[in-house]
Amino acid sequence: MKYLKYILSFFLILLLILGLSVEKKHQKTEYLLDTVITLTAYGKNADTAITKAFDEIKRIDGVFSAYSEKSEIHKINQNAAQGFVNVSDEVFYVLKTAVYVSEKTNGAFDITLKPVCDLWDVGGSNQRIPKDDEIKEALKKTGYADLELDEKNKSIRFKKSGMAIDLGAIAKGYASDRAVEIFKNCGVKNAVLDLGGNIAVIGKMPLSPLECVKYKNTHRPFVIGIQNPSGKRGDVIKSVSCDEDMYIITSGGYERYFEENGKRYHHIIDPKTGMPAESGILSATVISKSGILGDAYSTAAFVLGENAEGTPFDFSDRLIIIDSDLNIKEYGSD
Numbered sequence: 001m002k003y004l005k006y007i008l009s010f011f012l013i014l015l016l017i018l019g020l021s022v023e024k025k026h027q028k029t030e031y032l033l034d035t036v037i038t039l040t041a042y043g044k045n046a047d048t049a050i051t052k053a054f055d056e057i058k059r060i061d062g063v064f065s066a067y068s069e070k071s072e073i074h075k076i077n078q079n080a081a082q083g084f085v086n087v088s089d090e091v092f093y094v095l096k097t098a099v100y101v102s103e104k105t106n107g108a109f110d111i112t113l114k115p116v117c118d119l120w121d122v123g124g125s126n127q128r129i130p131k132d133d134e135i136k137e138a139l140k141k142t143g144y145a146d147l148e149l150d151e152k153n154k155s156i157r158f159k160k161s162g163m164a165i166d167l168g169a170i171a172k173g174y175a176s177d178r179a180v181e182i183f184k185n186c187g188v189k190n191a192v193l194d195l196g197g198n199i200a201v202i203g204k205m206p207l208s209p210l211e212c213v214k215y216k217n218t219h220r221p222f223v224i225g226i227q228n229p230s231g232k233r234g235d236v237i238k239s240v241s242c243d244e245d246m247y248i249i250t251s252g253g254y255e256r257y258f259e260e261n262g263k264r265y266h267h268i269i270d271p272k273t274g275m276p277a278e279s280g281i282l283s284a285t286v287i288s289k290s291g292i293l294g295d296a297y298s299t300a301a302f303v304l305g306e307n308a309e310g311t312p313f314d315f316s317d318r319l320i321i322i323d324s325d326l327n328i329k330e331y332g333s334d
């Protein structure tokens with residue numbers, strides 16, 4: 001009993017020391033790139049890093065939006081059917097990566113689907129089920145093989161008239177790569193970046209003083225939840241523990257859709273049919289070392305469904321598929 005007060009004092013001092021050394025959490029949410037973005041960072045420079053990262057994401061939004069008349073993508077869509085259009089190095093890099101993923105996924109990923117996506121306008125003010133012949137006509141204006149990229153002059157041309165590109169399935173991944181780079185340059189050691197289903201993790205989660213005592217550690221791996229495609233927002237179907245820096249990127253038919261006559265029509269299009277992809281799965285999550293590749297591959301994996309296993313993905317990634325019976329299937333290296 002006589003030692004109790006010493007023991008209590010010891011723990012109080014320990015908590016105080018740990019409390020002082022705990023890295024403060026900073027968090028900010030904004031709506032950009034057509035999605036809700038939440039950046040969380042811990043410790044020194046976290047606040048500055050978040051501000052700088054949001055500035056960069058805002059800039060990227062301006063460059064890549066297919067709908068802003070000032071964007072480079074708009075400029076391409078207006079002029080590339082008439083001849084080569086010069087683009088910035090970063091736009092060329094994203095275009096080149098998009099074509100690379102199209103080739104790797106047998107065309108399941110295709111940024112030239114804009115004429116078809118515009119017909120469906122899922123989530124927009126004109127969303128509707130297009131007629132078969134409208135889809136057939138729009139499909140004639142698509143095909144990544146009809147994009148011509150000129151590496152030397154950093155320019156692009158459409159080989160067919162009426163073509164248009166939409167980088168919505170890859171721009172968030174590119175933006176998350178850039179935001180991660182900014183965080184690291186600012187010296188941030190621990191952070192989670194959530195760009196609407198595109199999650200990037202840096203380092204580990206700092207624990208509170210009480211947790212430090214409980215776990216006898218100052219940090220533990222971040223745990224990222226994969227959304228239950230049939231559940232409410234935030235309902236987790238599987239958790240991924242992040243032992244290292246990684247991207248966890250999900251594409252799903254539950255993200256954006258409309259319903260008509262009891263049937264759901266979502267925003268990810270199968271380039272072969274021009275219809276919302278129906279590969280028998282509800283979501284595809286890619287775990288990757290690259291944000292841009294993970295984003296493109298997760299969209300492709302959703303189109304391909306379980307066939308994704310057979311495609312020549314060159315990722316050192318894992319793929320987690322939730323099928324229509326909510327079975328969880330994992331592929332790839334671990």
Ligand code: AMP
Pocket residue numbers: 108109110111113117166167168169170250251252267268269270271295298299303
């Ligand atoms: P994500 O949420 O990353 O899977 O991207 C979906 C968005 O990419 C859609 O809203 C469309 O703008 C566009 N998109 C739809 N289908 C495809 C596809 N098969 N390949 C590339 N982009 C697509």
Ligand code: MG
Pocket residue numbers: 168169170251294295296297298299
């Ligand atoms: Mg994507």
